[in-house]
Every structure is written in C-alpha cells, then in structure tokens.
Amino acid sequence: MSLSVQKVKSAPPGRHGDGRGLFLYVKPSGARSWVLRYQVQGRRRDLGLGSYPDVTLAMARDRATEARRLIVEGEDPIAKKQQTKAKTFKEAAQELIESKRSGWKNAKHAAQWTSTLETYVFPKIGQIQVSKIETADIIGTLTPIWSEKPETANRVRQRIESVLDYATALGIRAGDNPARWRGHLDHLLPKPTKVRAVKHHPALPHAEIAAFMSDLGTRSGVAARALGFTILTAARSGETRGATWAEIDLDAQLWTIPAERMKAGKEHRVPLSDAAIACLGARRNDTVLAFESEIKPGRPISDMSMTAVLRRMKRNDITVHGFRSTFRDWAGETTGFPREVIEAALAHGIKDKAEAAYARSDLFDKRRDLMEAWASVAMKRELGGNVVTLS
Numbered sequence: 001m002s003l004s005v006q007k008v009k010s011a012p013p014g015r016h017g018d019g020r021g022l023f024l025y026v027k028p029s030g031a032r033s034w035v036l037r038y039q040v041q042g043r044r045r046d047l048g049l050g051s052y053p054d055v056t057l058a059m060a061r062d063r064a065t066e067a068r069r070l071i072v073e074g075e076d077p078i079a080k081k082q083q084t085k086a087k088t089f090k091e092a093a094q095e096l097i098e099s100k101r102s103g104w105k106n107a108k109h110a111a112q113w114t115s116t117l118e119t120y121v122f123p124k125i126g127q128i129q130v131s132k133i134e135t136a137d138i139i140g141t142l143t144p145i146w147s148e149k150p151e152t153a154n155r156v157r158q159r160i161e162s163v164l165d166y167a168t169a170l171g172i173r174a175g176d177n178p179a180r181w182r183g184h185l186d187h188l189l190p191k192p193t194k195v196r197a198v199k200h201h202p203a204l205p206h207a208e209i210a211a212f213m214s215d216l217g218t219r220s221g222v223a224a225r226a227l228g229f230t231i232l233t234a235a236r237s238g239e240t241r242g243a244t245w246a247e248i249d250l251d252a253q254l255w256t257i258p259a260e261r262m263k264a265g266k267e268h269r270v271p272l273s274d275a276a277i278a279c280l281g282a283r284r285n286d287t288v289l290a291f292e293s294e295i296k297p298g299r300p301i302s303d304m305s306m307t308a309v310l311r312r313m314k315r316n317d318i319t320v321h322g323f324r325s326t327f328r329d330w331a332g333e334t335t336g337f338p339r340e341v342i343e344a345a346l347a348h349g350i351k352d353k354a355e356a357a358y359a360r361s362d363l364f365d366k367r368r369d370l371m372e373a374w375a376s377v378a379m380k381r382e383l384g385g386n387v388v389t390l391s
Contacts, residue, residue: 034060090126135178150192203322206330223305226291229279246286271368273375
C-alpha cells in the first residue's frame with residue numbers, strides 16, 4: 001500500500017514501501033530517509049533521495065519519478081548523480097555561457113564573460129566543485145581586485161552569482177548564494193562606487209578641439225576619417241566601425257543606428273553635419289561598411305585603428321572615447337542647449353524612471369541644431385597672421 005503523510009511521520013523502525021521501488025527507511029533512533037531501489041543491467045541499486053522531513057513524501061515521489069525517467073532512457077541515476085555532483089565551477093560556468101549565447105545580442109557578451117572568468121575566477125575557484133563553494137572562496141576571489149578594479153570586480157561578482165544560481169537551478173547546489181550582494185557581501189566588502197572615484201577616459205579640453213581637428217584634417221586614411229566622423233557625431237567607436245551605407249541617408253543627412261548595435265538596445269538617429277558627411281567619402285552600395293578596413297576588405301577597421309591615429313599625432317594623453325566627454329563638457333559649459341538634448345545626442349539612457357516615462361521624443365530637431373553648432377566649433381580654422389578681425 002502507498003504511504004500516507006501520517007504513516008511517514010509515525011512509521012516504526014524498518015523499511016516501508018510506497019510502491020514501484022520507493023521505500024522509507026526508519027532507523028531505531030527515529031531518523032527517516034528515502035531510498036529508491038531499482039535495477040540497471042541486472043544489477044540492483046539503491047538511490048538515496050534525501051532525509052525526512054527535509055524531503056517530504058511528495059518530494060520523494062517526484063525524485064523517484066525523475067530517476068525512473070532516466071532509467072527508461074538507459075541511464076543509471078546514481079552514476080548521473082555522481083557525475084553531476086562532481087561538476088566544477090568552471091564546467092558550470094561554461095555550460096551557462098553556452099545556454100545564454102543564443103540570447104545575447106552579439107558575440108561580444110560571451111567573450112567578455114569568458115575573458116573575465118578566465119582571468120579572475122577560474123585560477124581561484126575554477127576547479128572547486130560548484131556545490132562546495134562558500135563565502136570564503138568568493139571573498140578570496142574578489143579581494144585582490146575589489147579596490148584596484150572595482151567596476152570589473154563587481155561584474156565578476158555578478159557573473160559568479162549567476163553561475164551559482166544556475167547550479168542551484170540544476171539541482172547540483174543547495175542553500176543561499178554566497179556571491180549575492182544584498183544582505184550578504186554588502187556587509188563584508190565596501191560598496192564598489194565608494195572604493196574610489198570613477199576613472200574617466202582621458203579627454204581633450206574642448207577649447208583645443210579646433211586645433212586638434214585641423215591637425216587631424218592633414219591625416220589620410222580610413223581610420224583618420226573614422227575618427228573625425230566619431231568626434232563630429234559624438235558616437236562610440238564601435239558604432240562608427242560597424243556603420244554600413246544602408247544606415248546613412250545623405251539626402252536627409254541622417255545616420256540611423258539599429259537597436260542591435262546600440263549599447264542601450266534602442267535605435268538611435270544621428271543628425272549629420274556637412275563636416276561629418278565629408279568624413280564618409282564617396283557613397284557606396286548599402287551592404288558596404290562606411291569605414292571598411294584597407295587591409296581586410298569587407299571587414300571593419302580594428303578597434304585600435306583610431307587609437308593608432310592618436311598615437312601618430314603624439315596624443316597619447318587622450319582616448320577616442322574621451323571625445324564624448326569633450327563634447328559633453330563643451331555643450332554643458334558653453335551652450336544653452338538643455339541637458340536632455342545633450343544626453344540624447346550621446347544616446348544616454350535616462351536613469352530616473354519617472355523622467356524616462358515622459359521622455360517619448362528623441363529631440364531630433366534640437367539635436368540637429370546642437371550637432372551643427374558642434375561642427376562649426378570643431379572645424380573652425382585658426383586665422384592666419386595677416387588676417388585682421390573686424391568687429
């Protein structure tokens with residue numbers, strides 16, 4: 001006869017069957033545990049399913065059903081359990097990355113996950129069984145980089161937390177997640193944003209932009225044109241490098257970057273000044289990249305190409321991304337354009353949820369005026385020594 005909840009609680013010492021090989025074992029001490037007895041290839045096996053009351057009658061039946069499913073498929077539940085129990089953190093992490101790969105909008109995410117884990121995590125806890133990782137292991141992994149690289153360290157912590165959550169979902173790990181921040185690591189580590197001031201990308205002072213652009217204008221090559229275009233559109237370098245002619249409407253003087261290429265995952269329209277269009281060169285068919293590699297036709301220029309231009313200009317003190325800060329400082333300090341127009345030009349998301357709910361426009365017309373003003377300042381030529389300025 002099948003067991004009842006009351007029978008499980010009151011059964012005397014001995015073995016009590018629930019049917020189809022599921023038994024409740026009661027020791028003289030009163031301790032109770034579940035066992036599924038089965039045969040694989042003529043060999044009798046006893047699979048422990050857990051102790052009562054942690055594992056209830058209903059839970060024991062569910063576990064027994066899952067084990068029987070494995071048996072029907074030709075697998076041995078005990079061998080499967082032993083194999084799963086021995087899974088290392090590295091193995092679990094690699095499985096998680098593969099399971100998420102198809103859902104990520106580009107391959108860069110998988111590469112970033114793999115790179116950070118291989119650099120900061122696998123050497124520390126990669127070979128530890130994922131079921132045995134504890135808080136001390138997490139602290140030992142994060143402490144060396146927590147103060148030196150707080151932003152990276154926090155991303156690493158989040159990824160460790162995701163891997164351990166994945167292991168819990170698989171049933172190969174139990175208990176609280178030792179990598180969780182709220183209510184746990186926040187008591188043991190300083191808040192990442194408080195460790196030190198945020199390190200910004202070195203930027204060119206906006207008062208020097210005209211002289212810089214004049215020097216850049218003497219440089220030839222795709223990378224130099226791409227850098228000029230990036231500066232004049234206040235774009236991110238990756239957005240420029242991936243731009244195709246299909247995204248650019250010369251008649252409307254418009255560059256439309258699709259959502260899948262934007263950091264915020266939202267389509268971004270960029271008004272193009274005459275100076276920005278001049279950086280594009282001759283119009284080609286829609287499938288061609290606007291800034292195609294001169295070394296590898298059909299491929300975008302590398303992420304270091306524009307940096308190499310800066311180095312040839314002896315400007316090791318600034319970065320390509322820093323020109324977004326140059327633009328932001330110029331717009332905020334020297335113009336009367338509203339903050340929301342400037343932030344929209346930089347494709348920055350609005351952090352305040354209430355404000356974001358009302359921000360339904362991309363302020364395109366106002367942004368066109370802003371970018372024209374930026375181009376007029378950036379492309380302003382220094383006057384020659386024999387030129388007299390008339391008031």
